[in-house]
Amino acid sequence: MSSSDTNPRLILGSSSVYRKELLSRLRLPFETISPDIDETPLDGETPEITAMRLAQAKAEAISARVSNALIIGSDQVATLDGRQIGKPGTHDNALQQLLSMRGRIVIFHTALCLLDNRSQAQHRVQQANVQTRVHFRDLPEAELDAYLRAEQPYDCAGSAKNEGLGIAILEKIETDDPTALTGLPLITLTSMLRHANVTFFN
Numbered sequence: 115m116s117s118s119d120t121n122p123r124l125i126l127g128s129s130s131v132y133r134k135e136l137l138s139r140l141r142l143p144f145e146t147i148s149p150d151i152d153e154t155p156l157d158g159e160t161p162e163i164t165a166m167r168l169a170q171a172k173a174e175a176i177s178a179r180v181s182n183a184l185i186i187g188s189d190q191v192a193t194l195d196g197r198q199i200g201k202p203g204t205h206d207n208a209l210q211q212l213l214s215m216r217g218r219i220v221i222f223h224t225a226l227c228l229l230d231n232r233s234q235a236q237h238r239v240q241q242a243n244v245q246t247r248v249h250f251r252d253l254p255e256a257e258l259d260a261y262l263r264a265e266q267p268y269d270c271a272g273s274a275k276n277e278g279l280g281i282a283i284l285e286k287i288e289t290d291d292p293t294a295l296t297g298l299p300l301i302t303l304t305s306m307l308r309h310a311n312v313t314f315f316n
Contacts, residue, residue: 121312122232123183127176132277133188136298140314142307149175149187161191161198162243165225170241173229180231184310187227188298192271194220201271208262208273209255212283217252220272221245224294228306240306244299246289248272253283 126137129148137144149172155164166189173187192199194215202208228240261283267275274280276287276295291299304314 120316122230122310123180124312125176125180125183125185127172127185127187130297132296133298136293136296136300137186137303139300140304140307142312142314147176147179149173151175153189155191155198161193161196161221161223162225164198165189165191165223166227166241166243169225169227170229170239173227173239177229177231182232184307184312185229185231186298186303187229188225190222190224190271190297192220192222194218199271202268202273204268205262205266208268209259211273212250212258212262213255215250215272216258218250220248220250222248222272222295224291224297224299226299226302226306228303228310230310240309242299242302242306244289244291244294244302246287246291246295248276248284248295249286249288250274251283251285258283 124142124144126133126144126146127149128146134146151171153168168189169187173185176185199211202211224244226242230238265275265279267273267280274283276284291301293300
């Protein structure tokens with residue numbers, strides 16, 4: 115009997131291609147549904163709380179539409195000196211982000227929520243916030259500009275894709291969960307899934 119015959123329905127509450135690729139590494143059947151929620155931070159909200167609130171809100175939005183499933187919600191907030199750094203959206207915004215971060219440490223808060231809405235669920239909501247400290251190289255503006263034109267990471271908080279060419283503008287990454295920076299902490303997630311009685315190798 116395969117794990118797909120014994121495991122519960124698994125849903126990734128995200129439209130992110132990065133999170134979808136990461137989750138596929140676990141070789142578990144899953145579906146993706148976009149949660150379509152407002153991701154605006156609340157006034158006075160810390161970055162950690164923003165990430166945790168949005169991760170749970172994404173999972174709850176999907177739970178309201180489907181039943182008898184394990185639902186994964188995740189959100190990431192990048193911070194420099196405690197100030198939230200969003201997705202740049204444009205080349206100019208991305209360049210300003212990278213200029214402000216060169217030679218500095220940026221902390222990425224990657225929040226994860228696993229919501230189990232099966233009727234007999236013992237661990238209905240599991241949550242975690244995985245922090246990653248990213249040391250950016252102190253590079254000249256021309257090099258940062260060239261990087262952005264090569265990779266165009268305008269949909270990434272922090273304006274750098276560590277899984278791609280962006281690794282060349284980073285000096286060091288400190289984390290307990292290496293996939294957290296890309297958007298889905300798989301070590302943490304597999305622990306949560308095990309608590310929900312998901313099997314991986316059957």
